[in-house]
Amino acid sequence: MKYIVQWKGLPTTQRPAIERFLKTGGRPPENVQLLGRWHAIGELSGFAIVEATDASGLARWVLQWGDLFAFTCAPAMSDEELGATLAAHQAASA
Template identity: 80%
Template sequence: MKFIVQWKGLPPTQQPAIERFMATGGRPPENVQLLGRWHAIGELSGVAIVETTDASGLAAWVLQWGDLFSFTTAPALTDEELGGALSAHRATSK
């Protein structure tokens, strides 16, 4: 399943976040595939799209950075996946 992961940090966490990211690359655990990641310019925030079959790996990754950032995560669907769900919903609501 794909997830949208968003993070936001406060100015005092900037230097420790830079140091940790430079040391680790911010890579997720092996059971979480990073599909893409984007960082906001001028803010300590960003978004990543990840895919995993084991949400515990996603939880572990967020916890590794939880002392520096606040996170929101949500399941994500492609247009095709959402289209299938909408079609099924339309068929059952008639």
């Protein structure tokens, strides 16, 4: 399943966040595949799209950074996946 992971940090966490990111690369655990990550310019925030077979690896990754950032994580679907779901729903409702 794919997830949208968003984070926001306070300005006071900028220095330790930079140090940790440069040291670790911000890589997720092995059972979480990072599909893409984007960072906002001028603030300590951004989002990533990841894929995981279960949410435990995602929880582990968020906990590793939880002292520096507040996170939101939500399941995500591509246009194709959503389209198939909507078509099945519409067919079942007819």
